[in-house]
Amino acid sequence: MRMYDLITKKKQGEELSSQEIAFMVEGYTKGEIPDYQMSAMCMAICFKGMSHRETADLTQCMAQSGAQVDLSPLGGLTVDKHSTGGVGDKTTLVAEPMAAACGLTVAKMSGRGLGFTGGTIDKLESIPGFRTDLSQQEFFNVVKQAGIAVVGQSADLAPADKKMYALRDVTATVDSIPLIASSIMSKKLAAGASVIELDVKCGSGAFMQDRDQAELLAKTMVEIGCRNGRDTSAWITNMDQPLGYAIGNSIEVNEAIETLQGNGPEDLKELCVCLCAGAFSTAKNIPLDVARERALQVLNDGSALQKFRQMVAAQGGDLEWVDHPEKREKAAVCLEVKAPADGYITHMDTAAVGVASMLTGAGRETKESTIDPLAGILLIKKTGDFAAAGETIAKVYASDTAKAQAGGNKLLSAISWGDKPAPHIPLILGHITAE
Numbered sequence: 001m002r003m004y005d006l007i008t009k010k011k012q013g014e015e016l017s018s019q020e021i022a023f024m025v026e027g028y029t030k031g032e033i034p035d036y037q038m039s040a041m042c043m044a045i046c047f048k049g050m051s052h053r054e055t056a057d058l059t060q061c062m063a064q065s066g067a068q069v070d071l072s073p074l075g076g077l078t079v080d081k082h083s084t085g086g087v088g089d090k091t092t093l094v095a096e097p098m099a100a101a102c103g104l105t106v107a108k109m110s111g112r113g114l115g116f117t118g119g120t121i122d123k124l125e126s127i128p129g130f131r132t133d134l135s136q137q138e139f140f141n142v143v144k145q146a147g148i149a150v151v152g153q154s155a156d157l158a159p160a161d162k163k164m165y166a167l168r169d170v171t172a173t174v175d176s177i178p179l180i181a182s183s184i185m186s187k188k189l190a191a192g193a194s195v196i197e198l199d200v201k202c203g204s205g206a207f208m209q210d211r212d213q214a215e216l217l218a219k220t221m222v223e224i225g226c227r228n229g230r231d232t233s234a235w236i237t238n239m240d241q242p243l244g245y246a247i248g249n250s251i252e253v254n255e256a257i258e259t260l261q262g263n264g265p266e267d268l269k270e271l272c273v274c275l276c277a278g279a280f281s282t283a284k285n286i287p288l289d290v291a292r293e294r295a296l297q298v299l300n301d302g303s304a305l306q307k308f309r310q311m312v313a314a315q316g317g318d319l320e321w322v323d324h325p326e327k328r329e330k331a332a333v334c335l336e337v338k339a340p341a342d343g344y345i346t347h348m349d350t351a352a353v354g355v356a357s358m359l360t361g362a363g364r365e366t367k368e369s370t371i372d373p374l375a376g377i378l379l380i381k382k383t384g385d386f387a388a389a390g391e392t393i394a395k396v397y398a399s400d401t402a403k404a405q406a407g408g409n410k411l412l413s414a415i416s417w418g419d420k421p422a423p424h425i426p427l428i429l430g431h432i433t434a435e
């Protein structure tokens with residue numbers, strides 16, 4: 001078999017066989033197929049697409065290219081969740097303890113932030129003492145003890161994806177549904193959970209700006225999961241403004257804890273209820289409305305908060321920090337951003353809000369940048385809200401005034417104003433289950 005012939009075949013729009021896909025992924029992972037041939041293949045896939053069968057095969061080969069976590073010693077149904085990324089998305093910190101409180105086993109591997117905001121691991125590490133670098137045995141022990149653990153993704157998971165993603169990033173071949181879907185799902189398959197709940201975002205702060213594309217991506221990932229024997233479902237959700245009010249690391253954990261205490265923002269609570277209910281309904285094969293009632297119950301009766309506390313304690317985190325917000329360290333500088341004139345916020349360029357939070361120090365500008373856990377932006381007003389001239393619309397936290405000002409200026413430039421409220425955009429746009 002020759003890679004040249006496979007590129008030609010895909011260029012002509014033909015379907016690659018399972019053996020051909022395995023040859024390509026194995027050869028590329030071992031370094032036998034050079035970057036330039038794989039780039040040509042990725043470009044051909046961008047133009048000609050892949051069938052569901054090809055996409056599922058590609059995902060499986062990438063998942064099998066490195067370590068595969070066997071969660072069977074934990075017994076029962078193991079749940080994982082993935083969000084395609086957004087600004088202010090702290091749902092893992094709320095929805096996963098809820099799932100654990102519903103009786104599901106949550107053994108989750110998460111990433112650090114790749115774009116302008118921190119990832120779940122960065123957020124959790126803002127809790128003093130919280131360890132995310134557990135060995136497999138420690139990881140399993142925490143899950144057995146607390147019913148939930150969230151740890152950093154092991155470096156040897158899906159190495160084929162790591163190589164291909166780096167290549168796609170520099171060859172303008174990221175935006176292909178089969179390539180995105182196989183990339184995300186290869187890591188989910190390798191991480192071993194039997195139930196996978198997906199949150200596919202669309203809007204100005206999302207990877208997928210367009211709703212139809214988001215729906216196609218969600219359907220493709222659900223199909224891949226199900227073809228590989230994982231119970232998979234997906235929500236399509238709006239990312240045309242940040243989720244909740246907090247964007248940063250420590251301040252997002254704070255908002256997540258408030259939500260678990262029953263005091264969080266409505267949009268965050270609603271999405272977490274959907275994610276937990278979706279996983280519970282899929283795992284137990286029960287109607288979504290029944291699962292939703294259970295999700296609300298564990299949030300309202302405090303059992304999800306207890307699961308979160310158990311996880312923090314089992315992973316070495318400081319429970320005093322969790323229970324006493326008044327004792328937490330604050331950023332050195334807090335700058336108030338004021339409304340320039342009377343008006344309604346009609347739109348937030350959410351990607352730009354993400355950049356604003358990065359400028360405060362809450363995200364990474366380059367892979368090597370270190371995150372300031374105390375930095376970030378706390379919105380006071382969001383789309384649809386009225387603000388009078390000079391009224392505070394956000395607080396910007398940073399380690400120095402220059403960073404706070406850079407974040408504040410970027411935030412102001414991301415906001416559009418009008419003299420009438422903008423039409424309300426629903427948060428939950430769709431739910432995709434296996435056909």
Ligand code: URA
Nearest residue numbers: 165179180181183184
């Ligand atoms: N996230 C991934 O993990 N892979 C992609 O291709 C895009 C987003």
